[in-house]
Amino acid sequence: MxxxxxxxTGNVGSRVVRLLLQAGVRxxxxxxxxxxxxxxxxxxVDVRRGDLTDAAFVREAVAGARTVFWVDPTPHTAEDPIETSERTASGVVDAARAGDVARVVLLSSGGAEKRGGAGHIDGLARIEERLDATGADTLHLRCGYFFTNLLMDLDGLAGGVLTTAAxxxxxxxxxxxxxxxxxxxARLLNDAWEGRVVQAVHGPEDLTYLGVAEILTGALGRPVRLETVSDDDVRAALRSAGLAPSAVEGIVGMTAGTRDLVPEQPRDLVTTTPTTLxxxxxxxxxPLLPEAAD
Structure with missing residues (x-):
C-alpha cells in the first residue's frame, strides 16, 4: 500500500503519519x-525533500503512489491566494490525470461547495474541480472550523476577549x-471507496460564537467575552498589516461568504467526530495562557 x-508536520498531517505507522504502513x-x-x-517514513509549491517536485515525488493525501500549503496571506492554491495543486493534478496516482484525498473545507464567493476557500473549490476532471478516484473532506484557529489570538484570549466578524x-x-x-x-487505509466522494468532518456539535465564549470561560478558568467586528474592520486591520488586496479579500471572504452556509452534507454518524471544544x-x-487573576 x-x-x-x-x-x-502539520496539525492534521502529523496525526495521519502517526496512525499510518501504527497500522504498519511506511x-x-x-x-x-x-x-x-x-x-x-x-x-x-520515506522522506522526499522539496517544496510543495514546486509542481515538478510534487509530480515526481507522488508518481507511482496508490493514494495521495493533499493539503494545500498556501497561506491566507499569499499575494493571490486563490490562484496560488490552484497553481500549487497542479503537480498532483497532473499526476492523477496521467494515471501515476490512483486516488487523491483532499483536505477541503466547508464552503467549497459554493464554488465561489467564499474567499480563499474558493481555491479549494478549484482544486476539487480540477481533481474531479482527472478521472482518478477523489475524496474531498469538507472540514469545519479548526479548534486550533483559536491559537492565532492568544493575546486576545489572555485578555478575556474572543473577537470575530462572524x-x-x-x-x-x-x-x-x-x-x-x-x-x-481511515480513508487512506480503506481501499474500497472509488469514484468521486465528498465527506464532511463536522466535529461533535455546531457552535455559535456566543457558545464558544461560554465554553472557553469554563475551560480556561477566566471570563471570556465575545467582541464582534465588521468586515470593514477586518479589512482595515489586514491592510495596515501590509497584506495585498487579494489576500485581504481572501481572508474577509471566508467569513463573509459562509455566514449563512448550510453544509452540503448533514450532520450524521459519519460526519460527526468526538472531541469537544x-x-x-x-x-x-x-496551558498556553498566563494564570487567570483571582
Missing part, C-alpha cells in the same frame, strides 16, 4: 525540512484537527 502524505512524506520530523518518525448567534461546525487526521487515516481548550489552550 503506497501512500503519500503532504504537510506531515508512508512517503513530502516535506521541505526533514529536521522538522522527529527522529523516530524519520526512521520509519454572526455571533449562527451555529457552525467546529472540529479538532486531530479528529480530522483520524478520518483521513471544552476538552481541547482545557488540554491545549489553557
Amino acid at each position: 503506497s501512500i503519500v502524505v503532504t504537510t506531515p 508512508p512517503r512524506v513530502l516535506v521541505r525540512d526533514p529536521a522538522r520530523l522527529d527522529a523516530a518518525t524519520r526512521e520509519r 454572526r455571533p448567534d449562527a451555529p457552525m461546525p467546529w472540529v479538532d484537527p486531530r479528529d480530522i487526521g483520524d478520518v483521513v487515516a 471544552a476538552a481541547w481548550a482545557y488540554a491545549h489552550l489553557r
Whole structure:
C-alpha cells in the first residue's frame, strides 16, 4: 500500500503519519525540512525533500503512489491566494490525470461547495474541480472550523476577549484537527471507496460564537467575552498589516461568504467526530495562557 502524505508536520498531517505507522504502513512524506520530523518518525517514513509549491517536485515525488493525501500549503496571506492554491495543486493534478496516482484525498473545507464567493476557500473549490476532471478516484473532506484557529489570538484570549466578524448567534461546525487526521487515516487505509466522494468532518456539535465564549470561560478558568467586528474592520486591520488586496479579500471572504452556509452534507454518524471544544481548550489552550487573576 503506497501512500503519500503532504504537510506531515502539520496539525492534521502529523496525526495521519502517526496512525499510518501504527497500522504498519511506511508512508512517503513530502516535506521541505526533514529536521522538522522527529527522529523516530524519520526512521520509519520515506522522506522526499522539496517544496510543495514546486509542481515538478510534487509530480515526481507522488508518481507511482496508490493514494495521495493533499493539503494545500498556501497561506491566507499569499499575494493571490486563490490562484496560488490552484497553481500549487497542479503537480498532483497532473499526476492523477496521467494515471501515476490512483486516488487523491483532499483536505477541503466547508464552503467549497459554493464554488465561489467564499474567499480563499474558493481555491479549494478549484482544486476539487480540477481533481474531479482527472478521472482518478477523489475524496474531498469538507472540514469545519479548526479548534486550533483559536491559537492565532492568544493575546486576545489572555485578555478575556474572543473577537470575530462572524454572526455571533449562527451555529457552525467546529472540529479538532486531530479528529480530522483520524478520518483521513481511515480513508487512506480503506481501499474500497472509488469514484468521486465528498465527506464532511463536522466535529461533535455546531457552535455559535456566543457558545464558544461560554465554553472557553469554563475551560480556561477566566471570563471570556465575545467582541464582534465588521468586515470593514477586518479589512482595515489586514491592510495596515501590509497584506495585498487579494489576500485581504481572501481572508474577509471566508467569513463573509459562509455566514449563512448550510453544509452540503448533514450532520450524521459519519460526519460527526468526538472531541469537544471544552476538552481541547482545557488540554491545549489553557496551558498556553498566563494564570487567570483571582
